[in-house]
Ligand code: ADP
């Protein structure tokens with residue numbers, strides 16, 4: 001642990017807060033209070049206590065942010081040399097890397113995730129900034145064969161002002177995953193972080209400013225979904241909205257965008273299956289499933305929340321995963337445990353509700369099924385790693401997204417049944433397959449409906465790989481070169497000689 005982290009920990013544990021936290025909106029390159037004077041409390045899930053407050057934007061502030069983004073788009077950003085846009089993103093990546101300790105501590109406090117996980121998020125955010133920094137001058141068009149008398153070509157133009165509505169589970173990583181390709185493509189951005197976790201998107205504004213990003217290109221308006229999110233997606237000057245969150249809110253965002261014919265990328269819920277075939281490596285599979293569902297305490301849209309397992313290995317595999325959960329030790333995020341808190345009291349109660357209803361239905365609980373009391377963090381929002389065994393297909397534990405540390409086990413008799421079980425929900429975000437048989441792996445990869453399938457390593461991937469879902473899990477893809485298409489529109493130019 002670095003000296004800087006030790007200093008910050010000492011400051012936090014002795015004062016209950018940190019001195020360098022942002023508390024205002026960031027609009028047109030300036031820090032400012034919300035016009036209505038309202039604020040949002042910022043809580044530390046590991047202690048259940050508030051440690052900061054930020055201004056809460058309302059429609060009036062949102063409109064100002066969109067106007068600033070629109071002015072910056074037209075006045076210079078879209079016309080800046082693409083390589084110069086890339087340089088600014090690259091400089092921001094360097095600054096984030098230099099300040100990774102501070103960002104990690106703030107992210108861990110704001111979200112409740114273990115410090116080590118927060119450090120991982122900051123590291124992948126640096127990579128994402130570098131990836132799109134390198135893309136800025138490679139967004140190019142095509143030419144079309146119309147014969148010798150005509151010349152026809154296309155160029156990709158930025159769509160304009162983009163809105164980014166961010167969830168609370170990966171506050172900085174989700175912000176950068178949307179904003180970096182948008183800025184690389186020549187768009188400007190207005191970011192609405194989740195009301196629970198506004199700090200890191202605001203801190204990022206300071207880095208962008210230091211890196212030389214022109215005023216108005218990146219704006220942040222924390223606030224509630226109703227107060228700030230809805231007026232943002234309703235604004236007619238927003239030309240694309242990138243939304244990550246629940247299905248219900250995603251549907252509202254899409255309806256709002258429809259009113260002014262603008263586009264959306266929706267990253268919504270998941271209930272992603274991990275299929276364990278009889279020939280899988282049990283140890284590797286158990287380890288994979290453990291982290292697929294208990295990383296970030298299961299608060300990941302693409303968590304592997306259903307284990308679909310062949311009957312012949314069901315007992316042995318579930319026992320092994322249960323055994324491994326004993327290694328998960330919850331603690332205050334800044335003590336860097338390997339298992340963190342639930343982001344909000346509301347979410348904790350939601351998770352508990354799912355488990356208690358299942359208990360009442362007589363579903364077998366292989367482990368967990370209760371809140372956790374953590375020494376020195378007794379008022380924190382912790383829930384035990386929980387495994388619900390042999391659950392029937394129609395049960396709400398199979399069908400509904402819980403968004404917490406609850407694994408649902410489905411037992412099947414053969415790979416054919418595994419495909420049916422894997423595809424039995426309204427969601428189609430991610431899927432994992434554990435098998436030694438490459439033919440089965442590829443056959444199942446094709447047969448399972450999902451935006452991304454991984455084999456023998458559930459979290460394999462990176463910023464290079466497109467990410468998104470089908471059906472209720474969403475529309476469009478983020479990450480990779482595909483994300484650039486969200487923020488670009490094709491212009492075809494045809495000239496007759
Ligand atoms: P959760 O229920 O897990 O908080 P949401 O989908 O409600 O998930 O929240 C995801 C993001 O969407 C948050 O930033 C939230 O403030 C925002 N949000 C909520 N309601 C709306 C809305 N009507 N319009 C735009 N954004 C919204």
Ligand code: MG
Nearest residue numbers: 225245246249
């Ligand atoms: Mg909500």
